[in-house]
Amino acid sequence: MATPAEQLFSHPLTDFPDAQGHFGDFGGTYVAETLMASLEELRTAYERWRQDPEFIARFDADLSRYVGRPSPLYFARRLTEHAGGARIVLKREDLNPTGAHKINNTVGPALLAHHMGKKRVIAETGAGQHGVASATVAARLGMECVVYMGAVDVQRQAINVYRMRLLGAEVHAVDSGSKTLKDALNEALRDWVTNVDNTFYIIGTVAGPHPYPMMVRDFNSVIGREARRQMIADYDTLPDALVACVGGGSNAMGLFYPFIPDEGVAMYGVEAAGDGIDTDQHAASLCAGRPGVLHGCRTYLLDDDGGQITETHSVSAGLDYPGVGPEHSWLKDTGRAQYVGISDKEALDAFHLLCRLEGIVPALESSHAVAYAIKLAATMRPDQTVLVNLSGRGDKDVHTVATLEGIEL
Amino acid sequence: MSRIPAVFDALKQSGRTALIPYVTAGDPGVEATVPVLLAMAEQGADILELGIPFSDPMADGPVIQKACERALECGVDLSQVLAMVREFREQNQDTPIVLMGYMNPIERYGAQRLAKDAQAAGVDALLIVDLPPEEAGVLRQELAAAELDEIFLVAPTTTDARCAVIAEKASGFIYYVALKGVTGAGHADYSGLAEPINQLRRHTDLPIGVGFGISDAASACEVAAVADAVVIGTSLVDQLSQASDKAQAVAIAAQFIAPIRAALDEQSQLKTAASG
Structure with a gap:
């Protein structure tokens, strides 16, 4: 039997993207x-290393011994009872080191950087999760690590900034534009242009120019491969629906990708509806945006009539991004996946519910997926299953939630 | 019909190097742009590059980023940029204008509509920073139909094979990016410039302009020794940002262009004299 990494890098499921990195009209190299x-x-x-036995063996070993994969599939009994419909199971990516699925996509690229002889890695980060995951793997491989983070996010995520510094990374506050994630991405691209010879850019999501959307998807699709296997082992069937939150879309793509050929499995990507999709305070690029070009790819995005990228809003920093991975744009237009919005308030309610009903403190990003799963399960039969990607844990959000409740810690 | 080939033909006859200044449309102030462009043409700028402001200019350094932000605060969009070109053309029918920008505002405006409106306004060429020839398909057809030139970038990292592809698709001139970095990065080292430029010439007869990092007469002359055109943006935009009104902006632009023009011409005269 093929090792998990061998399965990860073979592409028997879909032919996308094409050689130029296009998913239909989306993706590409802008x-x-x-x-x-x-x-x-890159x-x-x-292409070379993903077929190399030594590389595959190292990646396999890292996933099992450093990350602790596979992550469990957990039946949320009390949440299921609360929803009153289909069975809800959680894929526990929140149990990964550094607190989210992001580590899947830094272990692989860091190993690739190492094999390519690059001594320096750079990353952009919003809430700091991808920055911490990048700093973690850089420390382990003895590489220099520089993380770009919007000045506004540096202010509101002080603990993650310090975590990155503890891990030996240099954190640069980005003062341009809206001083958030999209500007951090711009600045990382500027760094890369300047230091292309010795630097590997670890993009934190399935966006960016080809081959990033494909590569990040491949590294994260370990989530879906495990979940598919676990569903068959535990329930002897595939789930009826998958639910995952979508900012840039890496955890969702990682869950969805191995299920794309399973036509009976519905897929729901949950975007941040902020104060509501009918307001201008949201980050729902697939639900409310239109195709354009941002950060190296053609994809759905949020912009004004002049083509200027607009600022977004979500209670969860990790979903606060005006673009989305191009493969999601393609899945939307082909109808293979549905994209829906969950408001700040609905996500916060789900956050509290999961704390009280299951003893799990979820990330605010993942709370969006939980909120939609509850709604969806209620419309389904008890013999059906909704599989939710619980992409991250909520330690980082405790302060935000307390502040919203008017509690000073 | 683009004015660019005729400009380079005339310069070649007299042995001179083209001077191409860049300003961001609407900075400093919407009213300043047209007078600044006119003044620069009067002081001997051969081609003018006019930046379309964008919220996420990922290939630009902090100076042009701030210029974009200022222009966007004034509400400058692509329609207004075209209006500026129309106004410029009322007084200057000869100096070519290259619009330089990023893809998303162009996508939103519409490729076909832009090609038509740009031609009508008196634009000569487009340079879209984040649109390499691989992705340029649809826009390329529209620009060709409107007889507008499409300027492509070549970088120090561009392989010889790609240079050939780019050279085949480019028109007007080819813009060689002199350094690995964003606009306005520290002073580039131009001593090794001859080799990549000569290598590029093996693929094309188009004129070659060089930009990124050129800030004054001395660096312009260094580049002019091997290039057909010198592009200067950041240091000009930086000086213009000091202007408190339109008149001051015009004065700064004129004072910026004049000495560089003089130095370039002096150098070309020496060259002509030496070879004659």
Whole structure:
């Protein structure tokens, strides 16, 4: 039998993207010329190493012994009773080291960087989760790590900033534009243009220029492969519906991808509806946006009539992004996946419910998925199953939630 | 019909190097842009690059980022940029204008509509920073139909094979990015510039302009030794940001262009004299 990593890197399921990185009309390589050679170098290296037995063995070992995979599949009995419909099971990515699925997508790229002889990695981060995951793997491989983070986010995520520094990373506060995640991504791209020779850019989501959306999906699809196997082992059937939150969309893509050929499995991506999709205070690029070009790819995004990217709002920093991975845009337009919105308030209610009913403190991002799963399960039969990707844990959000409740810690 | 080929033909006859200044449309102030463009043409700028402001200019350094932010605060959009070109053309029918920007505002405006409106306004070429030739398909057809040139970038990292592809698709001139970095990055080292430029010339007869990092007469002359055109953006935008009104902006632009023009011409005269 193939090892988990071998399964991860074989692409028997779908032919996307094409050789130019296009998912239908989406994806591609929209970057300044200076980066074209580096992206080509990355594509070539990824093609080579993902077939290399030594690389695969190391990646396998890291996933099991460093990350502690597989993550459990957990039947949320009291949440199921509360919803009053289909069985709700949780894929426990919240149990990963560094607190979320993000580590799946830093272990692999860091190993790739190491094999490519790059001594320096850079990353962008919003809430700090991807920054911490990048700093973690860089420390372990003895690489220099620079993380770009919007100045506003540096202010509101002080603990993660310090965590990254503890791990030896340099954190740069980005003062341009809206001083949040999208600006951090711009700044990381600027760093990469300047230091292309020695630097590997670990993008934190399934966005960016080709091959990033494909590569990040592949590394995260360990989530879906495990979940599929676990469902068959535990319940002898596939789930009827998958639910995952979507900011850039890496945890959702990681869960969805291995299920794409399973036509009976419905897929729901849950975007941050903030104060409501009919207001301008949300981050729902698939529900309320339109196709455009941002950060190296063609995808759904939120912009004004002049094509200027608009600022987004969500109670969860990890969903606060005006674009989305191009493969999600493709899944939306082909109808294979549905995208829905959950408001700040609904997500907060789900956060509290999961704390009280299951003893699990979820990340605010993942709370969006939980909130939708409750609604969805209620419309389904008890013999059906909704599989929710619980992408992260909520330690990082305790302060935010307390503040919203008017409690000073 | 683009004015760019005729400009380079004339310069070649007289042995001079083209001077191409860049300003962001609407900075400093919406009223300043057209007078600044006119003044620069008068002081001897051969081609003008006009930046379309964008919220996420990922290939630009802090100076042009701030210029974009200021322009966007004034509400400058692509329609207004085209209006500025129309106004410029009322007084200047000869100096080519290259619109430079990022893809999303162009996508939102519509490729076909933009090609038509840009041509009508008197634009000569487009340079879209985040649109490499691989992705340029639809826009390319529209620009060709409107007889507008499409300027592509070549970087120090561009392989020889890609240079050939880019050269085949480019028109007007080719813009060689002199350094690995964003606009306005520290002073580049131009001593090794001859080799990549000569290598690029093996793929094309188009003129080659060089930009990124050029800030004054001295660096312009260094580049002019091997290039057909010198592009200067950040240091000009930086100086313009000091202007408190339109008149001051015009004065700053004129004072910026004049000495560089003089130095470039002096150098080309020496070259002509030496070879004659």
